[in-house]
Amino acid sequence: MNEKYKTIDSWRTLRQMKQKDQTKLQLPERRKSREERLQQLRTNGSQIHKYKRPAKPSTLQKHSVSQIEKAKQKSLKSANNTWPIKWLFWIALLVIVPAGAGITAISALFKLPSQADCEASYWPTASASKRLYCAQILATSPTVDSLLQAINLVDVLSNDHPMRPNIDGNIEQWSEKILSLGELAFQDGKLEEAIKIAQKVPQKVSAYPLVKEQIQNWQKTWTKAETTYKKAQEHLRQEEWNQASMEASRLLSVPNVHWETKKYQELINDIKRTRKEGSKLNQAREIGEQGGLDNLTNAVKKAQAIGKNSYLYQTAQKLILNLGEQIADMALVELNEGNWQEALKIVNKVPENDVLEEKVKDIELLARAHSPANLGTIAGLEDAIAQAQKLKTERPLYSKAQQLISIWQQEIADVKIIEEGKKLAQPGGISDLKAAIAKLQTVPPYNPRGQDATTLIGAWSRQLQQQEDRPYLEKAEKLASFGDISSIQAAIDEASQIGRGRTLYEEAQQKIQRWTQTVQRYQDRPILDNAERLASLGNLEQAILTAQQIQQGRVLYSQASSKIRQWQSQKEAKENLENARQAAALGTADGYAQAIILAQKVPTYSSRQFEASQLINQWGQKILSIAMDEVNRNVPLAIEIASKIPVSSVAYNSAQSQIRVWQTWLNTTTPEYQSPTPKSQSTTPEAVEYQTIPIPQEQSQQLREEN
Template sequence: MTATPSDPNQISSSHQESQKNGLVQVDTGINQSKGGQAWFWSGLWLLLLAASSALGIWAVAFITRLPPLPDCDRISAFSADSERLYCAKQAAVLGAERDLVAGVQLIASWDKTHPLYQEIEDVTHRWSKGLFKLAQQRMQAGNLERAIELIDYIPPRADVYEDAQTALERWRQEWATGADITTSVMQAVGNENWSGARKELRAIKRLTSDYWLNDRHVYLGRYIQAEEDARRTLIKAQALASTSSMDQLAEALALVRQLDVNTYTWPDAKPLVADWSRTLLKYGFQKWEQEDLDGAIAIIQQVPMDLATEPEAKDLVQFAHAQRLATFNQDWAPSYGEILNLMDAIQAIQNIDSESLFYQEAQTKLALWTNQLSDLQTLYSATLMARFNQRSSLRIAIKHAQLIKADRPQRQQAQTLIAHWSKEIQRIEDRPVLIWAQQLADKGDKASLQAAIATAKKVETGRALRIEAQTKIAQWSKQIQVLEDQPLYSKALELASQSKLQDAILEARKIQPGRALYGQAQASIKDWTSRIQIAEDRPILIEAEELAYQGRLSDAIAVAAQIAPGRALYGEARNSIAIWDAERAYIQSLQPPVDDSYYDEDDYYDEDDE
């Protein structure tokens, strides 16, 4: 419950206080309104200041930034010179010929009035040097025309212009000299003056470019040698053809057909080829008339097919060349090339007309070759299957080859392949046995070696790996013998190291002949026996040497002769005896002869005394 004031003064004072409070509130609202306006204008000015600063910074960046680089992929003749120059510089960095030429062509027409003239001075000299270097390379490679073109691109204001023009004149003179030398060489070759041609060729060494010193010099040297060889071949062929032997005439024709048609010799050889071919054709007909068809074919095969003009000659030549195509290796697996050759031979022999003199023989060959072709195709498919080198594929190959019966022309070839593939199957079957035996033998002990031998013996006689198995068995048997006899031999060596040589010999002799260590034991026995004999005979030889030193040569010889033949020091003793015997003979030769009259006088005096 609220109390109500009853005093008028109290009411009045309350009213005054309320008026004061109202005034205070009005003043506070006015002050707040003025403060908000001040903050608004301050923020606005700050915003304008920030915007103007950003605009200024952007303007400075826009003014000072570098312009974009030209896109050289889109450059054209209508582009600005500065852009074209920039792209030319970029392209010429690697020094490529096309780029250097394009760059020089671009700036060649720019004179001193061009705004970029100062900028291009350095690149003009640099690019011109590059062109000069490329021109030198083209000249050294023998392409003088391109070298001249590159020199012509160099502008007169370039530093190397004068040097380039001087070099170009020197190159032209060298080419003219080289051309003259080449002409002289060819004229000498045409006159068959080989020494003169080589003398003219030596003049090319006076030139300076690699093209003339190396390439042309080697080419002309080979050209002279080829022409000389061709002429000598023709002379040799003419000598062969001058005999009455048809075999030598065929050899002469074969020689001449090897000649290069571009040589000076070929025009002289060409009519001889035609003449000799006609002679061989005539001789071939004679062979055929004598019913020696094989001999006729062997002769006619030397004649080129295009030189047979008569119908009979054409048929005989075609027959002969078909026979050559149908010749193949019948001892081993057929090749795809042999099958193609046989097919070509069949096609060639089918072209011989039924009215031809050789028709019957052609039909006989046709029947044979047709059967051979069928057999070869069968064997070829079998060979392809056998290449997988598996038991199943090899058995399939054998079944295919067995389709060729005994009356077929390739029966022997089929049997050879069947035998080979059968051996391959045996190898595949027996190889694991030998591998297991080898693994056992690798352990090295006696029991394992014996087990390896027993395993290898499972490879039966007649099998493909039988020899290999027997070789391994022999090897492992020797290893067992070594294991068994090594203790004996080791004991003998130990006794020998203790100077008990006699005992060592007795121990080593326990190793029987035929054993693996027998040879080694015998070598040691021989060595130990020699050492024993040396120990026994050395004092005898020393005694003999002492007697010889004392001048008692006869006694020395007698003592040294006590060393019997076959003893270790026998050779040394015989050498010493020979030396001492020679010395004794020499001493005796120096003594004066005995005078018999002296003894007669003594006898005379003796008689008087009596």
């Protein structure tokens, strides 16, 4: 009954389908474009051969008619007999009924049923011809179920049935159509559906051995395409754009419309999109590499723009994780330095990530625990320890929490010692301060409160040293007040007992230096006074030797050095003036010029400077007189002599005036004619003579008076 209802439903479906041209489905013989192939496959999948109704069995009908005519002839002949009419009736009835039944059976056997008959047929009693006809009607529908129903409808007939060859031929055709529908599904990208369709081909058909081979080809093609596609995807994940494009181009050679069209285009679009996302990811990397909180947070924002559907999503997430770890590490650095508020500010910028979630929470907890710990009280430290103890062994910062707990516990112990030390030092006596210092020295410098303990020890030590060393300094001052050398020296010795590094050491050294200078003055003043006395007597050499007895570093050394330089200058000035007088004693212009040069070496601060100036003026006048005498004989030579008078001489201005006048004479006087010198004779400096110009007697006398 189920088979009947299923078949009836198929008939109703077929009746609703209006197909005009139905041809046998064929696979493409040559490779066409992707669009043409897909369209052709879809078109061919819906084409099925029209089924021609077989001719009516007219021979059987004729045979049945002839039998009926024979029966009629027999009945006519019997009517002429003498038999009674009733016997004739029964005889005719016996002949006609079997003959009619046979004719009806034969007619029913060869008569083709209508489509409505196929829908209402009871198949267990249906004839073979009806089954074949209805199966052909079912096969006109291009669906796998219709073709399988058609095969099942006729395949129930025995192998020795007269219509078996015709049935087997139809089954072969329908099986090929099923395999073609599988190919269409394969080309449309439905591999599993194609395999299921192909596996429905009856095993006894001749084309069945091709089914397994076809399925293997499909799977091989599909596997190759999938491998290529996955390689391209992996290249995209690795940001290898060129390799991904090369793999995508290989899909164009895959003999499958789905892969070489739809999947190829999908991959090309993915490459374009992923390449843009890769550019954003590179920007995020570059910004993150610059370091700093702002750059790291900006890099995170850019990386977060990569969506979950992107091939670079995992890469972006790894980058975000790395950037987040850097931000978290920055927060840890601030936390380790005690900047818990800054640590909280930084850790809030760590991106949301399952890997970093626990670490971020731990940093926040420990940062908040620092708040009461920074109060420095025992209660605050105990509160901080209680918060840190919330981190269990499986937490990321458990070891850090244990480290802080240990530090804070040690800090509690240090606080207790410091409080005890403060109580001991409160009276302020020497023994009290020593006891307090000894107490705090039990706190190592590297302990949490080691710096506080060291600071207090330093303050108490200074206070203690002042109390210990002040008596030495007071005694030294009392000794120095006597003013004599022995008392001052005793004061120096007393103050020297205050060692380096002590609180009053600098003060003691200042007093020692002042007292030492006083002693040195007492010792060196007689030496310097003696040197000055010798210098006043003109014994500069001995004065210098005496002053040099005062050594460098002593209080009067700078004064003695100044005196020595002064006396050395006076000595040199004296020597220069003596040498100048010797040069001037020659009475020549060159001698006077040399004398002036030596006299000019006398320093301006020297006591011999006035004497040197007078001599320079005197010798300048001498040079000018010599020039005036020479001008009557040789004007150029007179100009040369007058030019030797220095600016510092009072005769300088007069000499310059005369030089200008004499130069005017040289420019306005015509030189006497001289015979040309032969070229063969060379002119030597010794042969050159100045040209003499006669000067009127009254003009020469006037010049002398002016000078």
